[in-house]
Amino acid sequence: MPRSAPETAPLTDLMPDLMRVARRLTREADRSQDLCQEVLLKLWVRLDAGAEIDDLRAYAMTALRNQHRQSLRRDQIPPGAPEVVTMSLPDALDACALSEAMRAIRRLPADQERLMRLVAAGETSPADLARLTGLAPGTVMSRLARARARLRDDLGLQKTGR
Template structure:
């Protein structure tokens, strides 16, 4: 990266923007809100660029900024009063044979409380350890574990039994 702060920031954002956009979308399940979330997080990152650049892991710093911006927003009165959508938008047709499962998982993920959703996304999408997730969220490892367990249990209850090819299955009980 360049020695000029603005140039280094631009280079970083150009390289990491797609990953940050995917993370933001998984957190809020609305492409427009994800763009707003990214914008807010990138402004915060720019204002603290000297500190961020000096961090031991710049990607973790940016990810933490994004997730904490999301969680902070969810605590405001606006987020409690306004419901943007009651269902996920129709996904564009894709050649992915497992598209139905992906839509079902995203819909189930959208039903989780923000903190559980953040833990699940960080642990399983961003592939962070319990400790890294705790650092990102500013909580203890035990909290990450309990939120993960609660989130996974809720996802198991919410998800239909779907085979990877999208075919529904039936459970047989003994």
């Protein structure tokens, strides 16, 4: 029997505390909300993958601080960079394509959807996926192959050669 998604109540209960700390770290409402959402999504993915976290609140607070530090490092301008940094807005077509792909992933059978969500969250090693899901590596590989084929069909994409 497939395992159900993690219960969201414990994560929802953490939101006020996470928002308060994020607001103190970022000093901006929008950035604090983004930071909290990133952390909650990562926690949800870990819990969905079967991770056992003894103290969810402490783990979430540490993850929040680490995520904030990572964002600060990403935002730093390297020495010798030009004075003017150009920014580009996300391409609307890319955003639509991503949204369409995520809807297609949600339409997959539950076992394939779970694997594709782990891949989307950055877990790409079949051995790690097998360890996280408790499946045999061969089973992971075949389910991913079926999921990718179904996504290509669903999205009207052609298989590309290596």
